[in-house]
Amino acid sequence: MATFLIVLALLVAMALYFIGIFNQLVKLKNRYQNAFAQIDVQLKRRYDLIPNLIAVAKQAMQHERETLTEVIAARNQAHAILDKAARQPGDADIMRSLQNAETQLQSALGSFNLLVEAYPDLKTNQTMLELNEELSSTENRIAFARQAFNDAVMFYNQYRQSFPPVLVAASFGHPVDAALLEFVDKAQIEQVPQVHF
Template identity: 55%
Template structure:
């Protein structure tokens, strides 16, 4: 009787240890998913700050660049598209389609801002404007923060995807339908846009 009891205790102990092991793997995946979502929240903060600065920048530029209406309107349109892209990504951080939409919108906004800054070089009074200089400096600072936040997010996504794909946590990921997370990337064709737009007016 004691041998049967001992056998049952061993079976129970092994089963309990297995359950604890699966719980630990599951919790690790949850932790990884929460980490990249939290990292995306920092991108959200910085991008919203950027979007808030752009209308002020355009408003100041409009005073001096009355004949550049198309360029100014392109920036505002690109900003609206980027806001929509951020909304989609915020609703589902890590989703491949949402992250691609945001990356494309950000590339478009970066290109529009780049054109605005290039055209503004032809307006010395605008370059000398203190408000424009301050807004440009804030925008450059925000661009740098966006880049850091994006790198932190991508690092967390990589860590989560590694956990999700590596054995034995891959079994638990499959059992509980943990989906892969997508990086926030700038395409190779747009590699020149990795740097913040040149917005110095000194």
Template identity: 50%
Template sequence: MSLLLAQEAGGLGGTAIILIVIGVIVAILVFLAIGTYNKLVQLRNRYKNAYSQIDVQLKRRYDLIPNLVETVKGYMSHERETLEAVIQARNAAVSASNQVAANPGDPETMKRLGAAEADLGSVSAGTGVLGRLFALSEAYPDLKANTNMLSLQEELTSTENKVAFSRQAYNDAVMTYNTAREVFPAVIFAGMFGFGPAQFFEVDSPKEREAPRVSFS
């Protein structure tokens, strides 16, 4: 009888140890999951905040372009095709930007914005339809000397510089987030918690990836 009770006690002790070990493992996993979740939330918020800085500058640029077209068309009315191309590219970029603003980092919308920005181009880098417009304006001395034109060129160039710097900050934040979600143990929980990869903001033009150089000559 004593032997049976001892065996039962030993069995209960072994079960208790197993339960304790399981409990410890579960607790560790819970703490890992909570820590990973909180870290990914912080990093996601960081790159979304970084994108909000880009969004402000892009909206400023998009607002300046209609004023630019109004100024230019008085001198270049026969360049209707180019002027229409600028407005169309600007509107496409606005649409893509609004989609990204609703969910920064989303791969599909970020790629569309990059393509739209490449089509629109840059005053300072001389790319896209904006670059073509300013190249054509070189043939119009009166337009080049127009005070409003010079002011708009300066504002657009300044805004493009700010977009470039903000884009770098955003891409750095995205890289930090993507790296964090791909390493252990985050890689186990990221998909489970809905933390998908974030997309860089890249413009499909080698010149656009360079830091803009300011020139008002």
């Protein structure tokens, strides 16, 4: 009888231990998914600002339609990929696609900013200045949200890879590590994109 109680106590202790591992994996996964939701909000905010910026510039930049179209196309591409990423944050292929789309958008915005420099009326336009300020503020928020997401993913991956969770994570529905949202161009890490008018 004493042996039976000892075995039963050990089985209950092991069950509680594995329940703890499962709960910690769920908690950490929910944390990085929530962190990505903050990136989602800020990127959508930026994507909503870009058409307004283009609309203001379009009147003054009649001869620059190709660049304006390129910015809108890059924005639409990034927005579509962001919707996929919001459904599966941490998926390595989707994160890579989002990184590439963001790089293309930054490049298109860079070309746009160079053209705006040639239009003095745009550089002093009050609406353009306000949109520029909103865009810069949003870029800072995106940088902070990315950092929070990457931190949450790192904690999840560390716990998932540690012993003993690594032995049972896959059977608990956590078969792979979550992917970080990294920049392709390392210079983007060191400097928040600036928009000058």
